[in-house]
Amino acid sequence: MTTDFTATRDAFVLPEGMIYLDGNSLGPLPKAAAARVAQTVTAEWGQMLITGWNKAGWMDQPARVGDRIARLIGAEAGTVVMGDTLSIKVYQALASALAMTPTRKVILSDSGNFPSDLYMAEGLCRTLGADYALRVVEPEAVLDAIDETVAVTLITEIDYRTGRRHDMAAITARAHDQGALTIWDLAHSAGALPVHLAKVGADFAVGCTYKYLNSGPGGPAFIYVAPRHAETARPALSGWLGHESPFAFDLDYRPGRGIERMRVGTPPVLQLAALEAALDVWDSVDLADLRAASLTLTDQFIKGVEAACPDLALATPREHDRRGSQVSFRHPQGYAIMQALIARGVIGDFRAPDILRFGFTPLFIGESDVAKAVDVLAEVMAKRLWDRLEYQTRAKVT
């Protein structure tokens, strides 16, 4: 298929005059999502009430939606289920993996990982006891750090600050070679570029849906378990909807079939409705086309900014296969610069200590947007427009 990016752009609500380079933080509203959520609220919840669990298909939704995510991350059918938040899914995958490698006590991660992954791993280690440890190395040192002491690697493929991409195939192969399992965090990968979980032989993967997949604020997370582990992985977060027979109300837990056991509690039906509508956009998207378009846009942005803004230092690797779908620059005044950009309708975000982060999502961003964004950034830098008190004052959340 050839992807029609004019059509995908038309599928989103984009406020007039805004160039939204922050779809890697919160994707924009798909037009169909508003109607779908309204239908779920009024026609399903309002009219079906409790019977909606069957009649409206709410109960099967986490697996049904999971299958649609599976296609986007190169996973086999029936290996992905939705629910909870990414942090919870990290914990769940980690606990399962550690239980599968009982003679090893080390979780290996890197300092480029999203902090919540590290925090959840810390929390799990503390719960498991003093034998367990989280080992955090520099991103460049991950491959060599995988040795026979490592139980599981917990790596985010795309760095949330710099956009640096790990070599998923090489790390997975090395981990397996050393007898370790792998958990891939796809927060900045799913919907950003082709992912090949099955092909690389990943063991577990987790991700969120409110970034490139556009499910809306607080949309549910997903978890992937490789088919070879699906019937043996034991969920530490063993909730009733992961039970073999939830409505038998047995006192003892028996894990459900395959990926179903990774469900925990009652699924967030309204958020899942928004996600289902958001995924409709993806039905007409070829991920190879998406990647090609993303690289065109990011190359254009890098070239334009480097030519016009000598004070900004590229933080993202230049090579195509070493980066995701975002471009980041460093500047000591990064926070104020981003505020000045936002005031002028170019929305990116700032990540401490000095990163200006811009996400490029070809579903709704085109070359003319990139050109305009470069112009605005060039003006902000050339005229030092960021140097105002109003832009220097930090809000609680950026």
Next chain:
Amino acid sequence: MTTDFTATRDAFVLPEGMIYLDGNSLGPLPKAAAARVAQTVTAEWGQMLITGWNKAGWMDQPARVGDRIARLIGAEAGTVVMGDTLSIKVYQALASALAMTPTRKVILSDSGNFPSDLYMAEGLCRTLGADYALRVVEPEAVLDAIDETVAVTLITEIDYRTGRRHDMAAITARAHDQGALTIWDLAHSAGALPVHLAKVGADFAVGCTYKYLNSGPGGPAFIYVAPRHAETARPALSGWLGHESPFAFDLDYRPGRGIERMRVGTPPVLQLAALEAALDVWDSVDLADLRAASLTLTDQFIKGVEAACPDLALATPREHDRRGSQVSFRHPQGYAIMQALIARGVIGDFRAPDILRFGFTPLFIGESDVAKAVDVLAEVMAKRLWDRLEYQTRAKVT
């Protein structure tokens, strides 16, 4: 205040001809929730995009909404926060409590608890190691079973099947007397009757919002931590939004202030919007009035059914202070009877193996509804209308 139950009834969407006695499973749609969710989707997500986290107040929503729940469960301001599912919150409370009582290894619960609570406790014990155990006794044996080996009690105040109510004050006092902590699951208490967490000195409490609080399918859970523990409880599920400074993106976890540390990942903004609107109804409700009305309705139902349906055995304690806001009857053909009732517009639910469960929520159920429900049940029983193949065939979910 005197509660106007005509006004509260008018605040809900109730399908024509339906008598909804299942608000204890999924509350009906508050009229204001549809508009509130639509506004959050189109005006906030659609127009504010990423800036909604500040501008629309999404980031503070879990604590802001938590404070409104606090009033309904007798909790101090600043002690409740929203997020995740009830199962996850059970795990979080348990892990915190066990870490606070390191010399004890026993979680005490009862066989009347909702199975997911037991499953989560089992999963945590397995993660913690062989020293830890979940001890499950009969509901009547709980008080005597609290001894100096018990680290924490995990008790659901109102039994999900029978409506039997535990004595929260007595169990909490006994636990403290024996040096144990308490976790109260308020799934069938919050919004069903007055709860006095602070007054009884509860340590932790958890609950869901999609039952009596009417937040919609998959609405978020809440967790309460007593002020005396708020700065020492260490969350095992240590996610970034529970960090002291989430947007500093530190590599090491430092728990946030007080109840904020019990946040984990990104909150479900759309579900929280529905909940906020649902809580508006509660602003004009006096919980003493609610309880009085609930007892009138449940007394009426018990009396009516016992007079008309001699084959149904009351499973709910008769004494007011020993039950919640539901009434359950046992019958070997309970499943088929409930299907026959549902086909006639009286919605309750069935809980294996033989329980017919009816929830009474004075916000939208009145005495005439109860009278009609009794009539329909009497007819179903007298004419054996349940004895049809179509009612005997079980759906996957009831």
